Amino acid sequence: GDDDGGSTATGTQGADLALVQDGTLTVCSDVPYPPFEVESPDAPSGYSGFDMDLMQAIADGLGLQMAVQDVGFDPLQSGAVLAAGQCDLGASAMTITDERKQNLDFSDPYYDSLQSLLVPADSGITSIDDLVGKTVGVQQGTTGEIYAKEHLPEGANEPQAFPSDAELWPALQAGNIAAILQDLPVNQEHARSDPGYEVVEEYQTDEQYGFAFAKGEKTALLDAVNEQLQALRDDGTYDEIYAKYFAM
Ligand code: ARG
Missing domain, CATH: 3.40.190.10 (Periplasmic binding protein-like II)
Structure with missing residues (x-):
């Protein structure tokens, strides 16, 4: 598409992003966790909520499909699921903590909690x-x-x-x-x-919540996600998604 301002670093269906599956952003989460992640048959990925809508917008910006795997929170926050290469990243209302940073890389913060x-x-x-x-x-x-x-x-x-x-x-x-x-x-x-x-x-x-990545293994993707996040803040999409789920 010809989206104004939100040009992407990759534009090549994520070819250089070392994705689990070409052309798809594979996202691990723990569902349900309303209003951040809930099943939603009408959504393109089958999931909606603040995290899922934001991640869908990021995937769109990268020219990728989004696929969600519901893996449970504990093995996601421990780093085990991401280290095993099951997903490209975790989007699960996950708080950025020093302890988790030993096993995970985090995106820029996207929500205060x-x-x-x-x-x-x-x-x-x-x-x-x-x-x-x-x-x-x-x-x-x-x-x-x-x-x-x-x-x-x-x-x-x-x-x-x-x-x-x-x-x-x-x-x-x-x-x-x-x-x-x-x-x-x-x-x-x-x-x-x-x-x-x-x-x-x-x-x-x-x-503060951040999107989580296998430590040291997804740096190009992490940079691309941060870039998309900033673009969504700049063009008002972040605020639109925020307003959908939270009183402003
Ligand atoms: N923010 C809390 C944490 O990081 C809880 C997150 C739980 N998320 C979920 N999708 N169940 O520990």
Whole structure:
């Protein structure tokens, strides 16, 4: 296409980008994680959400198709899935951390985030300090899990780690856990979808999400993704996608 301003570094269907599959950006994620990644039969890749729409725009800019693989979060954040060469990159609301940087390269940050506590509205829990004798649920391998371990009051049970939000959120609804500690936008999405639940506390952890790459192996692709990200910020596409999923 003749898109104004957003000219790409490669223009050659990613020939020099060392892709898992020629002509396709193969993206690993952990789904569902609304509003960042959800299944969406009508979307070209079969997935939508802030991450997925942004990544689709990046793939478009590179002249590539996008294919998504749902691999689970823990093996993605550990670097295992990307080191094994299963995907070109990870797009999974993943916080850039020093620990993860030992095994992964990250794109420029694309979203600012923080932690939060979601509880049943009638629970009487208004803070993390009310979790004495109770169990908080977290997603395994996440910054929320780390935050819970470091900040739960004495007398609280060990946090229960679930592989996916697909098990975590139903566990709260079933009353098997007292609260969920995880990224604010996701807890807010649950509270919006079910008025029986509310976010009672936010924790300013100053997190930033980045797209993740096998360490040292995808530098040309990483540069190309950063270039596309900047082009999408410059031409307003980033703001359009942002406005679709978040109140401005
Ligand atoms: N931002 C948090 C972290 O990096 C949670 C991300 C979970 N993402 C997901 N798609 N399940 O640890």
